[in-house]
Amino acid sequence: MQDSFDALAAMSPAGFSAGLHIRFASPMVYVRTYDPCWTRTYDENAYALRDPLVFWGLSKKGVTRWSEIRLPDPFGIMDQARNHGLKYGVVVSCGQLTSRTIVGFARADREFSDAEMAEGQHIVHALHVAAEPPTELTPAQVEALRLLADGDRHTAAAAKLGISESAFKARLQSARVRLGARTTAQALKKARQYQLL
Known part of the structure; x- marks a missing residue:
């Protein structure tokens, strides 16, 4: 760009x-x-x-x-x-x-x-x-990002979702890819900016 x-x-x-x-x-x-x-x-x-x-x-x-x-x-x-x-x-x-x-x-x-x-x-x-933003995230990706946005750490967020920490990290990774973000913080910022959260 x-x-x-x-x-x-x-x-x-x-x-x-x-x-x-x-x-x-x-x-x-x-x-x-x-x-x-x-x-x-x-x-x-x-x-x-x-x-x-x-x-x-x-x-x-x-x-x-x-x-x-x-x-x-x-x-x-x-x-x-x-x-x-x-x-x-x-x-x-x-x-x-x-x-x-x-x-x-x-x-x-x-x-x-x-x-x-x-x-x-x-x-x-x-x-x-x-600059075309993604139109949606999966419900699992939104759930993972929301928990982090609310202040949960990976371990606590995974426990709330009833999944392993590695599965939680995989959701975050897929959200980062979908949003074209290098970091989870950047993914959170983009998801808010695109009004996906």
């Missing part, structure tokens, strides 16, 4: 904002490289709730230049962005509405070409696929 973020950064001299798999108004992965002053202003004013680019991305799938979006901007977000060097940009939206990915990328010198837009769209689709 890092290679895709690097490719996106290389084609976005003024930075980018990537919200991958937005669920319940929150992205599972959120990476921004815009000017820190702009991101601070954006966050402090809760512009994500008012941003025409976000509205476009939630209502449509595809790719478009910022200059082609004809949505109201009563808070002047686009003008403020231009003052921070985000003069020309593209927004890409893909995925189901319940797990939408929206990425904006910008430059200060010129509009993006059609070829650059197509390349950006390809990169965003690759990021969306790479």
